[in-house]
Amino acid sequence: MAKDVLYLKIAKIITEQIQSETLQFGDRLPSLRSAQKLYNVSLNTIKLAYMELESRSLVESRPKFGYFVSQTSKRKLALPSVIKIKESGLEKPPQDLIDKVFGTISHPDLTQFALGIPGKSFLPLAKLKKSMLNVVKNKNDSGTNLEPAQGNENLRREMAKWALVLEGKITEDDLVITSGAMNAIYHCLMAVTKPGDSVAVESPVYFGILQAIHLLGLKAVEIPTHPIYGIDLNSLKKVLPKISACCFVTNFNNPLGFQMPDENKKELVKLITEYNIPLIEDDLYGNLYFGTERPKPCKFYDEADLVMWVGSVSKTLAPGYRVGWVAPGQFKDKIIRQKLVQTVCSPSFYSDVITDFLEHGRYDHHLRMFRNKLYSNYLQIQKAVANYFPDNTKVSEPKGGFMLWLELDKRICTEDLYDEAFSKKISFAPGRMFSQHNQYTNCMRLNYALEWTDRVESDLEKLGKMIKNSI
Structure with missing residues (x-):
C-alpha cells in the first residue's frame, strides 16, 4: 500500500x-x-x-x-462562465424536456451522453452476480422478512466501515438506508422544510433536485456557481436569512464537475452553523476522484449535526438496485418515521447483495479500476471536444465524477440541437434542464462514463459539425 x-x-x-x-x-x-x-x-x-x-x-x-x-x-478551451441568475416569470423545471431526455433510457441503439448512468463495462457484473447467488443460498426467509425502518444493520455497518473519509465520525447507528440518493434527498427536504419554504441550490443544478423541491411545494433559490470553486459563498450569505435548507453536490458536482476546496467547505459549514440551517450534501460521486485521495465531504467538518450526508451505489456499483443512504445528523428520528410511513422498509434482497459485495467483492480494487477508466475517458472527451467543437466552446474541468459541462456560442439553442442530434442517434442533456429559469440555453452536459469506441468519437465529431453548422 x-x-x-x-x-x-x-x-x-x-x-x-x-x-x-x-x-x-x-x-x-x-x-x-x-x-x-x-x-x-x-x-x-x-x-x-x-x-x-x-x-x-x-x-x-x-x-x-x-x-x-x-x-x-495543455488545455485549449476556456472555462464556462459564472452566470448571473436571471429570474423570469417561468420558475419551474422544464418538465417536458426532462421527460423527453429521460424517455431515451431504453433506447439501446443510442449513443447515450445524456443520462448519468455508468456503462455496463464499468460495473463488476460477475462479482455482483456471485454476491446475489451467495445471498439466495444463505437467506432462510427467501428475503420475505421485513427489515427495520432504519435499514439493514449489516449494510449500515459495512457503509460505516467504507466511509473511511469521515475518519470514524459515523457508525452504523448514524445511517438510514434509502431507495437511492434521490429518495434520500427527498426525505431530507421533507424533514427540514414545509411548503412555501426556500432551499438554496447551485446554478446550474441537477434537475432531479429541482424537481423534488417543486414537488414538495418549496422554492428553489439558485446561487451563482464557479466551475472550479463551486458555490459563491458571498452570494449564499446574502440569502441565508431567508432560506430553510441548502442542497449542494460538493464533490464532483453534477453538472459542473468541481470539487469544492476544503477551505470553502469549512466556511460553508461555519455559515450554516451560524444561521442554524441544515445542509443536504449529495456526495454520491465522492469516490470517483481523479486525484490521489478521496476528498472530504462537508460532513467531516460538521460539529452541530446539521449536515445530512447522502450517498448511494448507483454511480459506482449497481444503478438499478436503488440502494442509497443518509447520515441525517439531528434529523435521523424524523427521517426514520417518514420512511416507516412511506415505504415501511427497504427491500432486503438488494441490501444483502451489496453487503456481501462490500465484504467480499474487493470494492477498493473495483473503484480503482473504475476511476482509471473514467479519467482516461475524461481525457478522450476533452480532446474530442477541443478537436471537433468550435474554438469558442467553453468546457468545464471536472476533478472526478463523469459529467462534462459545455457552454457554446450564444446563438446556439441546445434544445433545438437535441432534436437534430437525436435523429442521428445521439443523446445529450440540454443546459435548459439545469435551471428553473430560462437560462443555460446554449449549454449542454455530456456523460463520459460509457465504453469509449470509434462510434463514440465519431458521434462527438458529428455533434461538433452540427454545432458549427448552427452558428
Missing part, C-alpha cells in the same frame, strides 16, 4: 508541475534513473509513476528518448 501511495504522490507532483506550466508541452521528464535519485525511491516506483502519467495522457514515451509532456496536457 505504501508503494502505491508513493508512486501516486510522485505522479501528483509532476501533474502539478505540468498544470502550473513549470513543465510545458514537449519538455522531457528526468530519466528513470535520474528521477529515482531525485525522489530517493526504487526504480519500480518511478516506472509506476510514469506509467500512471502516461495512462492519463499527460506524458508520452518515445522509445530510446524517454518521457515527454504530451500535447493533450
Whole structure:
C-alpha cells in the first residue's frame, strides 16, 4: 500500500508541475534513473509513476528518448462562465424536456451522453452476480422478512466501515438506508422544510433536485456557481436569512464537475452553523476522484449535526438496485418515521447483495479500476471536444465524477440541437434542464462514463459539425 501511495504522490507532483506550466508541452521528464535519485525511491516506483502519467495522457514515451509532456496536457478551451441568475416569470423545471431526455433510457441503439448512468463495462457484473447467488443460498426467509425502518444493520455497518473519509465520525447507528440518493434527498427536504419554504441550490443544478423541491411545494433559490470553486459563498450569505435548507453536490458536482476546496467547505459549514440551517450534501460521486485521495465531504467538518450526508451505489456499483443512504445528523428520528410511513422498509434482497459485495467483492480494487477508466475517458472527451467543437466552446474541468459541462456560442439553442442530434442517434442533456429559469440555453452536459469506441468519437465529431453548422 505504501508503494502505491508513493508512486501516486510522485505522479501528483509532476501533474502539478505540468498544470502550473513549470513543465510545458514537449519538455522531457528526468530519466528513470535520474528521477529515482531525485525522489530517493526504487526504480519500480518511478516506472509506476510514469506509467500512471502516461495512462492519463499527460506524458508520452518515445522509445530510446524517454518521457515527454504530451500535447493533450495543455488545455485549449476556456472555462464556462459564472452566470448571473436571471429570474423570469417561468420558475419551474422544464418538465417536458426532462421527460423527453429521460424517455431515451431504453433506447439501446443510442449513443447515450445524456443520462448519468455508468456503462455496463464499468460495473463488476460477475462479482455482483456471485454476491446475489451467495445471498439466495444463505437467506432462510427467501428475503420475505421485513427489515427495520432504519435499514439493514449489516449494510449500515459495512457503509460505516467504507466511509473511511469521515475518519470514524459515523457508525452504523448514524445511517438510514434509502431507495437511492434521490429518495434520500427527498426525505431530507421533507424533514427540514414545509411548503412555501426556500432551499438554496447551485446554478446550474441537477434537475432531479429541482424537481423534488417543486414537488414538495418549496422554492428553489439558485446561487451563482464557479466551475472550479463551486458555490459563491458571498452570494449564499446574502440569502441565508431567508432560506430553510441548502442542497449542494460538493464533490464532483453534477453538472459542473468541481470539487469544492476544503477551505470553502469549512466556511460553508461555519455559515450554516451560524444561521442554524441544515445542509443536504449529495456526495454520491465522492469516490470517483481523479486525484490521489478521496476528498472530504462537508460532513467531516460538521460539529452541530446539521449536515445530512447522502450517498448511494448507483454511480459506482449497481444503478438499478436503488440502494442509497443518509447520515441525517439531528434529523435521523424524523427521517426514520417518514420512511416507516412511506415505504415501511427497504427491500432486503438488494441490501444483502451489496453487503456481501462490500465484504467480499474487493470494492477498493473495483473503484480503482473504475476511476482509471473514467479519467482516461475524461481525457478522450476533452480532446474530442477541443478537436471537433468550435474554438469558442467553453468546457468545464471536472476533478472526478463523469459529467462534462459545455457552454457554446450564444446563438446556439441546445434544445433545438437535441432534436437534430437525436435523429442521428445521439443523446445529450440540454443546459435548459439545469435551471428553473430560462437560462443555460446554449449549454449542454455530456456523460463520459460509457465504453469509449470509434462510434463514440465519431458521434462527438458529428455533434461538433452540427454545432458549427448552427452558428
